Amino acid sequence: GPPGPPGPSGSSLRYGSGKTHLTRFVFSCLLNNLGLTLICSVFSLKLNLVALNQPHSGDMMGLDMADRMCFEQAKAMGLAPNYRAFISSHRQDLVHVVYPGFRQTLPVTNLRGDMMFRNWRSIFTGNGGPINTRIPIYSFDGRDVLADPFWPQKSVWHGSTSQGLRATDKHCETWRADHVSVMGQSSSLTSGLLMGQETRSCSNEYIVLCIETHKNP
Incomplete structure (x- = not known):
């Protein structure tokens, strides 16, 4: 590899x-x-933001399976398996995925430790979550998804408003649909925004991110 x-x-x-x-x-x-x-x-201490090892259409077999992929890929790399998918769904707001005690106290970094956001809450102020596109976003197996051609489309699924709340009817039918006529909310990372508001067909295969939700004592 x-x-x-x-x-x-x-x-x-x-x-x-x-x-x-x-x-x-x-x-x-x-x-x-x-x-x-x-x-x-x-x-x-910091919260890692890491990409799954492959791009995905809007059909991830549901939120639970997306969370499970984050959990298992983290565990496979020897990381604490405290990761969940960086997406909203019909029953979850992305802004609430990180545990309450860790939302304002720890920086959000890539897998190498480069700071991307000063804390979790700062991603969701409504300004689109600006990122420095020169800072790599790594997959669990160590590839830079912004540079690696294995991810031809440099967009990320999030299914959310810019405040991290669920975007109604823009979550690829609860992340179970990849039909060209079904829509999901996404952001083009090359635009410099993590929480940009682009409604795209769920047939697209985009980057899926995972966020570390807490630190074990």
Whole structure:
């Protein structure tokens, strides 16, 4: 397979077996702030935004299957399996996918640890979620979906309004339809927006993202 991105942050988050190890680590970072600034920043907690390893039409066999693909592909790469699909559906608003305690406290990064958003909530202010298109978005197996021709269409399904709420009748019939006449809400990443508002046919095969919903204690 292709080489993965250097130093995926998920694999470096194994501080130990519990809260004590994490507390000690953070405390040592604070004590040695001048000498360990770089190390502390590398190991700081963050929420990863990662793409599934293949593009998908609007038929993902439903939200539960999309979530399961995120869970299983994360687990296969040795990451904590705390990932769910970055989509809204008829029974879910994307903005609420991340656990409440993690929505404003942690930056959202790519798999290498490059910051994309200062926190989860900042994606959904209504301005389309601007992204720096020079920052790669990696799949779980380490490919840059913005550059890799395996994803010919550089758009992402999200089924949402710019505020991260479900977009009525724009979720490819609850992510079970790929008919050309059925529509889903998407965003062209090359436009520099993660939450752009483009209604497209569910027959298109687009990038599907997964978001880390929380950190284990």
